[in-house]
Amino acid sequence: MANEQNKTTKTNIQTRHPLEPLSLSEIELTVNVLKKQSDKVTPTTRFVSITLHEAPKEKILNKSNEKISREADVILFDNGTNSCYEAHVSLENEGHLISFEHIPNVQPTMTVDEQVECEQAVLRSVEFQELIRKHYGIDDVNRVMVDIWSSGYFGQEEERTRRLARPLCFVRSDPTDNGYTHPIEGLRPVVDLNLMEVIRIEIYNHYPIPYLNFNYTADRVGKVRDDIRPLDIIQPEGPSFQINGNQVSWQKWSFVVGFTMREGLVLHHLTYDNRSVLYRAGLSEMVVPYGDPAEQQARKNAFDCGEYGVGCCTNSLELGCDCLGYIKYFDANMCTSRGELLVIKNAICLHEEDVGILWKHTDRRLNNPEVRRSRRLVISSIATIENYEYGFFW
Numbered sequence: 001m002a003n004e005q006n007k008t009t010k011t012n013i014q015t016r017h018p019l020e021p022l023s024l025s026e027i028e029l030t031v032n033v034l035k036k037q038s039d040k041v042t043p044t045t046r047f048v049s050i051t052l053h054e055a056p057k058e059k060i061l062n063k064s065n066e067k068i069s070r071e072a073d074v075i076l077f078d079n080g081t082n083s084c085y086e087a088h089v090s091l092e093n094e095g096h097l098i099s100f101e102h103i104p105n106v107q108p109t110m111t112v113d114e115q116v117e118c119e120q121a122v123l124r125s126v127e128f129q130e131l132i133r134k135h136y137g138i139d140d141v142n143r144v145m146v147d148i149w150s151s152g153y154f155g156q157e158e159e160r161t162r163r164l165a166r167p168l169c170f171v172r173s174d175p176t177d178n179g180y181t182h183p184i185e186g187l188r189p190v191v192d193l194n195l196m197e198v199i200r201i202e203i204y205n206h207y208p209i210p211y212l213n214f215n216y217t218a219d220r221v222g223k224v225r226d227d228i229r230p231l232d233i234i235q236p237e238g239p240s241f242q243i244n245g246n247q248v249s250w251q252k253w254s255f256v257v258g259f260t261m262r263e264g265l266v267l268h269h270l271t272y273d274n275r276s277v278l279y280r281a282g283l284s285e286m287v288v289p290y291g292d293p294a295e296q297q298a299r300k301n302a303f304d305c306g307e308y309g310v311g312c313c314t315n316s317l318e319l320g321c322d323c324l325g326y327i328k329y330f331d332a333n334m335c336t337s338r339g340e341l342l343v344i345k346n347a348i349c350l351h352e353e354d355v356g357i358l359w360k361h362t363d364r365r366l367n368n369p370e371v372r373r374s375r376r377l378v379i380s381s382i383a384t385i386e387n388y389e390y391g392f393f394w
Helices: 024-035 057-061 112-123 126-136 157-161 304-308
Strands: 003-005 045-052 071-078 083-090 096-103 144-147 168-171 187-192 197-203 242-244 247-250 253-260 264-272 275-281 287-289 301-303 326-335 341-363 368-385 388-393
Touching (some): 024 045, 024 083, 024 326, 045 326, 126 187, 247 368, 301 304
Antiparallel strands (some): 083 096, 242 247, 253 264, 287 301
16 A cells, blocks of 8 residues: 655745646635626536636746746536626725626636536436437436437537537446446437437447457456566655645756646746746646547547546546556645535545666776666556546646
8 A cells, every 4th residue: 555645845835836737615716706797606606716827937936036826727517508608806905897798609617517417317218218229228327327428519509609529328237337348339329418308319329239249347357367466665764856835846847737627737937947948737638539430429529627627537547546656646626516625535646766776887907786676756646537547647
């Protein structure tokens, strides 16, 4: 088991870096500022994302004592009017709204709440229940699992005027079964996410459901390997890195650990020996073009970052040994689509690794070997988007 630590190695808390992610209190302030604008935030409005408004690069790199104000960027979507908005909020003092702009003809990221609500909408559809019973003999709708999928735009007018999803459905033999091995290929429900209702179900060829089981959990696969013994990595004097808030220093390196609801793990302002190396490192997009021309598959083209939000789907590493050694975890602060505070505990892992010999030489005349071992610092995060795991290791 990893030696899990979640405390700073520095007791002297210094000035907060302007690129550190929003705190829970800042997210709460942002929500409150916007909710006071009754004409802009209604009961049908969803908070898609709330993220730090990153100050201009020139201000960050400028060594002057100028105070950089804390601000937030917000994406909202009103299901009642099918409208997307971008807001800019100042977090200074009591907070105030800087700008609020309608962005026409776009659909922002589908929220985690919508993913859950979409599945419920499909399962409660009487038409869907009748079709799975008629075509596949499935009487218990609770055995069906539904994964939300973006409809995309393929030239149809409804795709521009409605917030649509075309979920993929699977069936489990029991609640712990790996449903992805049993796809329901012949049915594609289409869901209006504004109404949260199934508006139609597309029927394709009567493809049989494959019922061969491929479960992967340790308690289902039977015997697992027992020929390796436990491996413990200990650092009795603690790690070589130092933490101040979300600022990390290690050897001659320094950087800020960030996080956004869209991108997940982001690194800011990486320097080596006070020289700038990389200003911002993050995932711009994860495109998965399936390229299957089959009629029921042709629309599958996922933009996992922009359509589903890698940050929103990030794992909590608290319950597993995702890293070994002395570990520093960072939480991810977010909110639900209704503006309620949401924390992903231990969303980011920081630890050191020994990676073998970096350099070695032996002078045969002196018989005096010299060895330098290689040490690296790893910042990692893992996101699960339905049937896909994305591991990010910097």
